[in-house]
Amino acid sequence: MSSDIRRHDKSDILMHWFNAGCWLVLLVSGLGLIKNERLNPLGAWLPDALRSLFGGGSAGGAALLVLHEAAGVVWVLGLAWYLAVNARGARFFLREVFSVRPGDFAWLARKMGRMTLGVGGELPPQGYYNMGQKAFAQASVLGGAAIALTGLVLLLSAKVLPASATGLVGWAVTLHYLAVGLVFAGLLVHIYMAAVSPEERPGLRSMFTGHVPEDYARHHHGLWLDALEKDALENSAQDKDGPGAGENG
């Protein structure tokens, strides 16, 4: 049909899947580390089962903690590496994610209505990200920062922090839990939309290939395509902002 448009470069893709992988490991190991009647999200069987997978009892818990801490460090270092090697892409991403246009909230409300109840009006056009993606990305960025910072406190707690730091550590636990919980709530929708919902198949594919069909782009991210075409007309040169946006297939 129409030609493909470049949407993600290699570091974006790598970053996405790196992030996803870390989240999987951290989430699973983290779930295994919570063991308290008032906190267990799904009951004590979950941490018990996970701990028994990792050697059983205390040793399993300890192994999970080591894994969790190691994965956390890798995750934070990976993010830092991404910020260093693709600062331009990161800046673009953050600008796109945090720039909310007037029609976005209407889009989100209508989209949610349509997806769940089958009601809702027409969807206003969306940019590089739609509002749903933006909302999840915002939560991921802010939540991720909170998770990383509180995780750092927890990592250092038993290694560096003084005995008087229990207050700080206690609050770090609370915020860590809160941030992960909220991001995880968004993650469910993200995974459904991206991996299960058929309409986003090209989006899912683009997370491997980097490219989306022009059709798809026009339908889902009309404003983005408009901007791309405008740029191309104006200077028919490489776009300065969009990652690979000038490399029209």
Place this chain on the structure above:
Amino acid sequence: MKRRSIGIVAALILVLAAVSLALAEGNARKGKYLYRSKCRTCHGSSASDLSPNSKVQADWKKTFAKWEGVKCAKEWKDISPEDRTDIYTYLHDYAKDSPTPAKCN
């Protein structure tokens, strides 16, 4: 008050006078040396095990008053009177009932 200090002086004089009553006149330390070199050679091995602690002061006094009667009087003859006094002083001053009994173990 005054009477008391006089009392103390009197007591001190008495003390100095009385030391000679409680203790013999020779040199107990030299006596110990002499006893070890002249008596211990037999007493404790071939003869009866003897130390100051073996007798009370009165017995030592008796023994030394009539030393010619002891079994080893032959050996005693070679000991000068001064040395004998010193040995006596040692044995007497460290006797079983002395103010400073020689320690055993």
Place this chain on the structure above:
Amino acid sequence: MSQKEATRISRRAFLSLAGATAGAVAAAAVSAATAPEARAAAPAAAPAWESRYSVCDMCFNRCGLIARVENGVIVKLDPNPRFTKSRGMLCARGNAGVAQVYDPERLKTPLLRVGERGEGRWKAISWDEALDLAASKMKDIGAKHTRCGMLFSAGADMQSGFVSRFAEAFGSFNVTSHESLCLLSGNRAFVDTFGDVPLPDVKNSKYVILAGANRLEALVTPDSMDLVSIMQKGAKVVVLDPRYTKSAALASEWHPIRPGTDMAFMLALAHVIIQEKLYDAKYMAERTSGLDRLAAHVADKTPAWAEGETGIPAADIQRMARELAAAAPAAMVYPGRRSSDYENSTQIRRSFAIVNALLANYDRPGGLVPARPAGLKKAAPFEPPWYDDNPPGRVDAKSVPLLFDDEGSFVLTREAVLKGAPYPVKGWFVYKTNPMATAPERRKTREMIDKLDFMVVVDIAMSDTAWMADLVLPAPSGLERQDPVQALQAGAEGACLVWRDPVIAPLHQSRPVFDILKALAGRLGFPEAFDFDIAGYRRQQLAAFPEAEAILKRDGVFYPPNAPLGGTDGQPFKTPSQKIELYCSRYADLGLDPLPVYAPPKPSPDAARNFRLVAGRSACVTQGSSTNNGLLSEFEPENTLWLNEEAAGELGIRQGDVVQVQSPAGRGELRALVTPKIRKDTVYMLSGFGTLSGGLSHTTGVGASIVELLESRFDAICGNSAIHETYVSVKKKGAA
């Protein structure tokens, strides 16, 4: 509001407690498995340690212990359960023995002083240099001032006997021990009454009077443990102390006696016992001498009279006398240990001995029992030389009527050194004793050291005494040493034998004092005096017990056959009259009071100095020898001045204020502990603080030194230091 809340809480807590009483035993049967969060932990692995026997060296008690050694490092000291003298225990100090071994401030190499005395500038030198120097200095002093120009002082240690042996071989009569700063007055009194120094058999006693002895803090094994046990079995323990010590707190009865009036109390006890004929008349006739004279002597020493002196109600004194007599012979006036209180301490202790005699408790269960012969043989006999140029006796000889010749008197020896008379003493060999921190009037000890040409200190740490020396030699701790056999006495149970084998190799360059003395003997030309090793010495000591060596290795302790109590029945006492001398004929001969004559404590000569300073003990430290211990310093981080709350109020002193304490001897600054636990006329502080040494970081610059404040008085009969004769002034720092 919070206070109100707290009161409410405690009342409610009490109610729930009462409720719990009935339920507790039933609750004990509930299985832990019902707990919701329960899960089984993997069983812990036993530690990979080796267990080696030794004997504690943190005080004089010598409790048997088991060192747990992991990879050559001592990780824990545990009590030796087979060591019954200590009732199988190890106190806080014993546990802190590990901290002593691994103290970073331990002496590591021989040190030669290069700065001024007390300045703390040292040069590390080799052992050969150190030994050559010490030998040549000792030789010089011997040549110039006679052999008696060297003074030897050794603390209570299993190798201290070698120091005396060395002194004798060297040719000096001048040996002082720590004992003349501690217990000799009591020994004097009991030797002069009973002919020996009997031991208390607390275990079997039904009534014990602790006059000044703080036995639940100044731990003596097995007495301290037994006091607790017998109280639980219904025995009565009475404590007389101006201070509410832990012994006072736990005693059946505590009387805050006016300091220095113990003799009045004892004479009143004797008065009641004699007046009411509560004694065993047959025993008194057969075994004691001087009852009539004693009866006349105490005829007017009524409880009412004693109440006026002691502050203890007459009715209580009378009751105690009757109770004591009713419990006799399983009753005692505890002989005490530290007995160096007053200038008439020997006479005070004589009054203790006399009351014991009236109880007919000698060699009876629950009374005072003679030390039993342990059966050790004399090892490595040698012929000490004789030097005709030596003076006739000790430098402190004849300064008091009845000096113990082996121990002497440190205070009087110090006087003689200061005066240079009767002859000069110019050298000092010190092993593991610390007069700079234990002898009253520290200033004088310092001046004494200035008179010396040479001073060498062998110790494990840089004590204040070592800090003043010319040469400091590092010794290993007891746990790193092989030591000869020592006999220990445990009341009615008699003697047991212990020795030490090293549980780890000596740390740093430390050398046992035996090795040092042997090396010096070689250099000074009398190697024959030390021509043996400790293993051989021990074999000779144990010649009577061929099985002992194997048992000591197996159990850490050997119990020689002990004769049962009562063995002295019918035997003469080792006194001139061959009886217990209520009336001391020896004192009569010497012009001393043959019966203890009471004199009220002398009032303070200076109205501003209105507090009597008393010394005492904490169960967590042994005077100055362990206040710098890394573990124990957590229990006693600094010393405070115990000050009665009323007295403090009058002086405007509040809890924790820094106070200035002053006596004619010196002054000190420390924090006040404002407390109801001490009489209004008395103050107390712990020893071992306010040190001078740069090698004692926990105590130098911390608290105040008691020996800076104490005046150097001494017992008029035996020369023992009298440490309760000092009055001090107390004021808040900064106050006019």
Place this chain on the structure above:
Amino acid sequence: MSAQKLAMVIDSARCIDCKGCLAACKQANHVSRGTWRNWVKEAAPPVENGPGGSRKLGRGHFQPGACMHCDEPTCVAACPTGATYKNAADGTVVIDPRLCIGCGNCIAACPYGARFRDPEKRIADKCDYCPERRAAGLSPACVDTCPTRARVFGDINDPDSDAAKLLAANQGKVVRIIARQKDTRPNMYYIASTAPQGWTVQPADPLSFDFLAGVVAPAVRWAVGLSGLGVLVMLGRQLMAGAGPAAGPGQEKKEDGHE
């Protein structure tokens, strides 16, 4: 047979406050300077009337203690990771140092103040009845060293243990120190006397934990639940609308017309 129940039976009238147990514990367990796994509390001596209307201090009392290894431990309930738990094998409340993150919840949650954050190990610490020593056949360090045998230790489910025998011998005289605020069913038994009293504290969760358990955890549950519900509904619609790819994209196509 039921599991062990390790407990301490304390005859506090025997305690002379010599601190042997504290020193032994520190040495055996490498407890950092300034912190303690066990204690001896001193009762304020009663004031009695002395001679001549004076006041005199009466009989004193010392109370040794440590973690009471409760059957309903508030510390266990407060631990977010399960690092602190009740050992089913012997009834002790233990800390797994590898799982402790030093949050301090358990410290505030203990009514006896038995827990602290060790300044060097940086995690929660308290008495564990010396498991290594027990494995070597020895008593806990404090019990082994106690000069007056005030502390007695053993499995009170085993009638032959010293502790059980002491309990049995003192039936009706055994008391426990129970916090007014919460009976955690402690396993430390005192013979006859427990003075001083009233020193227990309100077992409290730190605000951060109350907020976590009371607000954050339910909120997260709601958020995840709602989001999950939304996903399920979407999935349901997707499935009901038929397997064909027409449904979703079809709708989208309609929107295309808009442009």
